[in-house]
Amino acid sequence: MTDKLKASERVEKKFVYISALTKECRKALTAKFKREHNGLPFDSLESVMRREVESWFTIRDRHIELNHDESKVGKPGELFMTYLGSTKEMRFKIHIKGLFTLAGSSSKSPAYLKSLNLNIDKREFNKK
Numbered sequence: 001m002t003d004k005l006k007a008s009e010r011v012e013k014k015f016v017y018i019s020a021l022t023k024e025c026r027k028a029l030t031a032k033f034k035r036e037h038n039g040l041p042f043d044s045l046e047s048v049m050r051r052e053v054e055s056w057f058t059i060r061d062r063h064i065e066l067n068h069d070e071s072k073v074g075k076p077g078e079l080f081m082t083y084l085g086s087t088k089e090m091r092f093k094i095h096i097k098g099l100f101t102l103a104g105s106s107s108k109s110p111a112y113l114k115s116l117n118l119n120i121d122k123r124e125f126n127k128k
Contacts, residue, residue: 025053025056039111042077076102079100090125
């Protein structure tokens with residue numbers, strides 16, 4: 001017989017799983033952006049990033065539901081996004097930070113991915 005996991009153990013197990021998924025997503029999206037989306041105008045990157053993140057998670061795990069919460073543009077070449085995610089038992093937030101090198105000073109300048117980070121804060125990972 002298998003013992004049932006305690007609530008805190010289930011939360012920890014789910015957190016480890018979602019953290020591993022975000023690392024896998026970061027790696028896949030970094031490669032895809034460098035391969036397919038190099039030189040896109042910076043002002044169009046937010047919609048492309050949203051589409052790529054949402055489609056990757058949909059394909060990878062259909063039990064994870066993601067909803068775009070907000071997007072911000074920081075300094076020239078910085079893009080910040082937040083997603084509210086949920087599974088059957090948990091709620092969490094995914095924070096995305098993309099840094100791009102711009103080939104110009106306008107928002108329509110071609111942008112090239114420098115780095116991409118996806119993070120989950122354990123404090124924002126809660127049971128429903």
